Amino acid sequence: MDKAKSVYVCSNCGADSPKWIGKCPVCGEWNTYVEEIVSKAAPQRSAYIPEDKSKVKPVRIHEVTTSEDPRIDLCNTELNRVLGGGLVPGSLVLIGGEPGIGKSTLVLQTVLGIEGKRVLYVSGEESAKQLKLRADRLEHVNADCYIVCETSLENIFVHIKNTQPDIVVIDSIQTISTELVESSPGSVSQVRECSASILKFAKETGTPVLLIGHINKEGSIAGPKVLEHIVDTVLQFEGDQHYMYRILRSIKNRFGSTAELGIYEMRQNGLREVSNPSELLLSQNHEGLSGVAIAAAIEGIRPFLIETQSLVSTAAYGTPQRSATGFDIRRMNMLLAVLEKRVGFKLAQKDVFLNIAGGLRVNDPAMDLGVISAILSSNMDLAIENLTCMTGEVGLSGEIRPVNRIEQRILEAEKLGFGRILIPYNNLKGFDTKKLNIEIIPVRKVEEAFRQLFG
Numbered sequence: 001m002d003k004a005k006s007v008y009v010c011s012n013c014g015a016d017s018p019k020w021i022g023k024c025p026v027c028g029e030w031n032t033y034v035e036e037i038v039s040k041a042a043p044q045r046s047a048y049i050p051e052d053k054s055k056v057k058p059v060r061i062h063e064v065t066t067s068e069d070p071r072i073d074l075c076n077t078e079l080n081r082v083l084g085g086g087l088v089p090g091s092l093v094l095i096g097g098e099p100g101i102g103k104s105t106l107v108l109q110t111v112l113g114i115e116g117k118r119v120l121y122v123s124g125e126e127s128a129k130q131l132k133l134r135a136d137r138l139e140h141v142n143a144d145c146y147i148v149c150e151t152s153l154e155n156i157f158v159h160i161k162n163t164q165p166d167i168v169v170i171d172s173i174q175t176i177s178t179e180l181v182e183s184s185p186g187s188v189s190q191v192r193e194c195s196a197s198i199l200k201f202a203k204e205t206g207t208p209v210l211l212i213g214h215i216n217k218e219g220s221i222a223g224p225k226v227l228e229h230i231v232d233t234v235l236q237f238e239g240d241q242h243y244m245y246r247i248l249r250s251i252k253n254r255f256g257s258t259a260e261l262g263i264y265e266m267r268q269n270g271l272r273e274v275s276n277p278s279e280l281l282l283s284q285n286h287e288g289l290s291g292v293a294i295a296a297a298i299e300g301i302r303p304f305l306i307e308t309q310s311l312v313s314t315a316a317y318g319t320p321q322r323s324a325t326g327f328d329i330r331r332m333n334m335l336l337a338v339l340e341k342r343v344g345f346k347l348a349q350k351d352v353f354l355n356i357a358g359g360l361r362v363n364d365p366a367m368d369l370g371v372i373s374a375i376l377s378s379n380m381d382l383a384i385e386n387l388t389c390m391t392g393e394v395g396l397s398g399e400i401r402p403v404n405r406i407e408q409r410i411l412e413a414e415k416l417g418f419g420r421i422l423i424p425y426n427n428l429k430g431f432d433t434k435k436l437n438i439e440i441i442p443v444r445k446v447e448e449a450f451r452q453l454f455g
Helices: 077-083 103-113 128-138 153-163 188-205 226-230 277-281 329-343 365-380 406-415 446-454
Strands: 004-010 033-039 092-097 119-123 145-149 167-171 209-213 233-238 245-253 261-267 270-273 292-299 302-314 322-325 350-356 388-390 420-424 439-443
Touching: 004 188, 033 188, 077 233, 077 245, 077 261, 092 103, 092 188, 092 226, 103 119, 103 128, 103 167, 103 209, 103 270, 119 128, 119 153, 128 145, 145 153, 153 188, 188 209, 188 226, 277 302, 292 365, 292 406, 302 365, 302 406, 322 329, 329 350, 329 365, 329 446, 350 365, 365 388, 365 446, 388 446, 406 420, 420 446, 439 446
Parallel strands: 092 209, 092 233, 119 145, 119 167, 167 209, 292 388, 322 350, 388 420, 420 439
Antiparallel strands: 004 033, 233 245, 245 261, 261 270, 292 302, 302 350
């Protein structure tokens, strides 16, 4: 009988140690080592055994024949955009997100909307009745969508062999286990071995596989980092559960750009694609209200016009409060320091609250001008003129720095009916403004922007 032994494995990078240690010497993380039971004489083989066992011979690089395989249209414009134009045959795609954010809904809705493709949906978390109830709510029908509830990787490959699907969905990778590893499902060893076997199957058969994964409390994909290295594409599905908008980001993509972004609206009957998010993110009832500024931002390669809300009030207690929702709190503190040091506004003894409307989280530096404008509008209780938007990065000396893709931002503001836009002065170089029906106001410093906004 094989004698089992226990090792300690880092849940972040997968490094192992014969004893527990506090700090991982490989990735430097603390308290990530967990105990796992392994077999001393476990055979090192894959759960997937290909039918053709002929050895692959090395060939010269100029002898390799390349053929442009057509991508699989998922009948989902936003998902196709994030993937780079569709699903590549033989690719391994990992979709992660918080519990209840809508990962399974997104994947099930997508595969039910595909026509002419046989899909095998492997569920390790839900029963067939639960999936049927969700499918009825989504109001999509695909006669070639097969469902199987299974957690054994060996049995999954048997079902794949019997079904011969065009697309395989596994929900989720943390629930799948193989007999080659004695640890429990979701452990570092199980996730690593199962994903490696699935990758081998996808590459040798040309069948694309969609994996659904969990995330940890830090917001990154749960399991060892080797999981993200194995797959071809890593997509993050995120959003605030209290809001109806969801964002699909591409963290890694071997077949396309990682700058793409997909936006969905969560509804009772599933996810609706949002083709023009600016109209939904802007509320039309802020005229005459202070503390509201419209900023032209870009997430990925898509321009947005986002409503920035701020509230500045006298601190009731000794220590002023600083709170930001959807914006980096450290960057807001830096902007407040710039306002106090360079412009002369005394905000040290005041509470400052900032909110990005719609539940989105924006990292574009061009939001800076909109943020400080909303803060000063609330501080002076003066409303910014209606149909005015702005874009620009604020430097530590109070200058307005140029931003990228300025033409896209201006065209988006013009399309939505805005009358004027404040932009950095250096963005005017080589840019023809005669054909535009929107007034462009170039500004060099923060003081110039405030004179244009508040007189």
